[in-house]
Amino acid sequence: MSLEEFKNRDISQSNYYKVDIDEYPTTNSAKFFQVVRRTFKGEMFVGLWVVLREMFKFNIHTLQYPKEKLPITPRYRAIHEMQRLFESGTDRCIGCGLCEKICISDCIRIDTRYDESSRKEVSEYTINLGRCIFCGYCAEVCPELAIVHGGRYENVSEQREHFTLYEDMLTPIDSAINGTQKEYPGFGAITPNESVKKTPLAY
């Protein structure tokens, strides 16, 4: 299935149609004739033919999940990712705390402090994924596009807390510097083809 087909939710264009259901017979003679009609109409053989045809067509629709996966939409809201600035690789998060404030399930905790050069720095940032409902408000409210939703939806661990560390969500620094960090295409994202200014640290 292609992504376009997968995303198409317009049922008016598909092959849905209403099934005609006849009135049930009420009189005994009508019931009898219904039985006779159904007996000799051969509908049961139509059913047999349909399943046999499908067996020989062998058009299997099973998705062998760990080996094959369905495409997810670009705006799919899975585990959060913390982005870095291009080239310099500095964390985008400025510690404003808006995400913590807006989070409706109250699962984000952010702690900030002044570092040695008196700049605000995020000292601790956790998301309790056991409470997170993946509504996407945090990503929407973030002024710096620092917290975004990624596509990592397979989460297995012995404890929920294992997913929530800032370091796990942060983009690896090498992928930020060589420009392979993927931009979130949702609300507030950079418009395609718009040039990105270099960060001050790279001048």
Add this chain to the structure above:
Amino acid sequence: MEWAFIAETIIKVLVVVLVFSALAGIGTYFERKVLAFMQRRLGPMHVGPFGLLQVAADGIKLFTKEDIIPTGVVKPIFKIAPVITAATAFMAAAAIPFWPEFTVPFTDYVVSPIISDLNIGVLYILSVMAIGLYGPLLGGMASNNKWSLISAARGASIFISYEVITGLSLLAPLMIVGSFSLLDFNAYQSAGVTDWIVWQQPVAFILFWIAAFAETGRTPFHLVANDHEIIDGFGTEYSGMRWGLFAIGEYANMFFLAFVMALIFLGGFGDGSVLGALGLLLKVSLIFFFFLWTRAAWPDVRPDQLMWLCWKVLMPLAIINIVITGFVLMF
């Protein structure tokens, strides 16, 4: 000579029990595969090549599972019920010839692959298969579970309906052949395809086929253990190997009924050549496949619909068939 006979019989019994226990397992594999392909699925895929070893995995699971006997059940009856189902299914095999007579290679010892050629063969098979009903009936009543009880009640009410059809539909072929032995049935049809009893008795064949579905509890008449209505019916409280015995009995019963149908109506193993014997296996496989096929295609009927069908439609048809056969034989 006596010792040779006893040894031969024991070997035949062992072969039948082992082969059909294994076939019951492989039957579940084919059922899952055929149903899956008809429903555009893949079926078991991960254990062994094409999921072939799934049977072994299921067997190991069933054998090693804890034997749970819930509190509140009638213990002796609860314990014996699965054995009744499995044992009667295999007892019925005693009068079925699975292969034509053959000579043991490098000797002149002739083996007849039927455990005992009873002079009441068909009657014996039908009666023993009918006793098999006591498995679901007693198991369901002893289980102290409402679903099981409903299943037992359904089993009894369905039983008195379909057994009538089974007996009456076989009466007409029995009148034609004049013998209860399946070997005599085979000999009657050994000349070729045109001599098959199904051409003389198409109505009896279809009636027996329908009754076979009720007898084995396969899908259009899968009422005794209908998963979406009464969990697993009589099997709800069973686990491990006791449940496995029910399953083995059910699948063995399907195979044996397929053999009986092929032998009585479809010419059996014909003239006794290897080709004819392979033909018998082919017919049995096709009948078994039909059991699976209908499960993918057809919906289940209600118990009252099945009883209506049996008493008001099939039984009159069977009696008319017998009367007509009788007149044709007489004049």
